[in-house]
Amino acid sequence: MILSETQVRYVADLANLRLTEDEVRRMAADLGEVLTHMEKLNELDTSAVEPMAQVLYQAEETATWREDRERPGLGSEVATANAPLAGAGFFKVPKVIER
């Protein structure tokens, strides 16, 4: 399977990932090779098989419910402490809406 550089750019766009021209070329080759290996799965007839999304165990339907009680949160000062730019308890980002 061969992935075109146009396809690579489209996927990078979906992933919000800026790639250099070098990376685009390299990615087209690397992804193509791995996707070719993945095509092996098509050898299997899975029409009667349920998908397995998670390893699940038997438990009461309500088992994962916890008591509904108030718990203190981190507070905005602590929660924003790792942000590259924050102020007044908010995360700051470049302007989104132009007037």
Place this chain on the structure above:
Amino acid sequence: MTAPTEIPALTIAQVREGLAKRHFSAEELAREALAFAEAENPKTNAYLHFSPERAIAAARRVDEKLARGEDPGPLAGVPVAVKDVIVTQGVRSTAGSKLLANYIPPYDATAVIRLEQAGGVILGKANCDEFAMGSSNENSAFGPVRNPVDLERVPGGSSGGPAAAVAQGTAVVALGSDTGGSIRQPASFCGVVGVTPTYGRVSRYGLIAFASSLDHIGPFGRNVRDAATLLQAIAGRDELDSTSAFAPVPDYAALLNGAVRGTKIGLPREYFKGLASETGDLVTRGVEVLKRLGCEVREISLPHTDYAIGAYYIICTAEASSNLARFDGVRYTFRSADSATLSDMYRNTRGEGFGAECKRRIMLGTYVLSAGYYDAYYLKAQKVRHLIARDFSEAFREVDAIVTPVSPFPAFKLGEKLDDPLAMYLSDIYTITGDLAGIPCMSVPCGKTAGGLPVGMQILTKHFDEPGMFRLADAFEKAGGFGG
């Protein structure tokens, strides 16, 4: 006080005895262990950073309990390394990524809280592949880890730092994480014990997520008993992780009774075919040891093994592309310097912040989840995952445990496989199946190659049968004399 020469070989039992007999206090041990680790670390780069204040505070709490005549806990005073994908409040947690180079978490992972409640002393945070993606620890943004057995070779990955620290003697035990073999493979490369418990056995609250349906936290030790003791301390239901299991946690160490005679062991033919190598010979010799212990060994089949790599790398990259979406320059420390618009800021931050392997997996995952491809890749992979899990449940109707190699080869040289991502993925063949099925599995040392490189043997049992797995590994370790 213990002599520094003894530190690299300490076991949990020796720490317990030393404290009980007042040979040293927990604080004295913590200071010596830290000094030793800081002096030795430049050889391997196993630790990314140390946490002396936190270590001394934890050790003092142990000493205070001892002074009051209270039980200081099963890990009292034990020096521990914690993989840097597991968050520690107030102690930098980078996940091996430039994106989190300055991230100071505001909370502790549940496993961290529990190991400190049990008296454990965290010396520092251990190196790993970026966001736990890799099989050689060469994908860390802060430099690779070198294997203490041979400094020209990789320690394995992604938990290369924790494995190397335990092998080097700069920690007695360590916490790692495993999504496709990231505990067992480095354990086998470094010659230590590494355990991936049943999915859900240990809370992942505070584990920086890679692939949520596959991620596990698990222990490393220089012997089976130490690894079991650490797992004991961190296992059990946690309401902060809804996928953590309710099943009660048995007393693992008390069940290490050597009673393995009559244990039925399966050797999957798909794992041994074409394994004409020193690794294969050593695992085969390991199986002979199990036979001498009275185990009944038979060949079994896990027919869907050949499809595991494809299914695994679809599922894990899909989940990774979703989990890593949060690193966008808004909340987590790193932001690209010059971006006029919000959209550019996301793109540039991620383009500059992520390393090559993370980008590759984000791209693969985004591709397999993108419109028109979901059914062909992700849904198909989930169905194949079901077939692989069913192979195991059918095998466990016939046998009590399955024994396999951990890796097709021992530790390779730094840089040797870095340019061939598919070859690196294919080397995970023996370890990813246990993660896909969610069953407990571990690597236990089973000897060394002629060149002196450690080889691990993998033991897998059914869901929640950690006691059976540990009992077999412990009996094997004692019979083979391979332990630390």
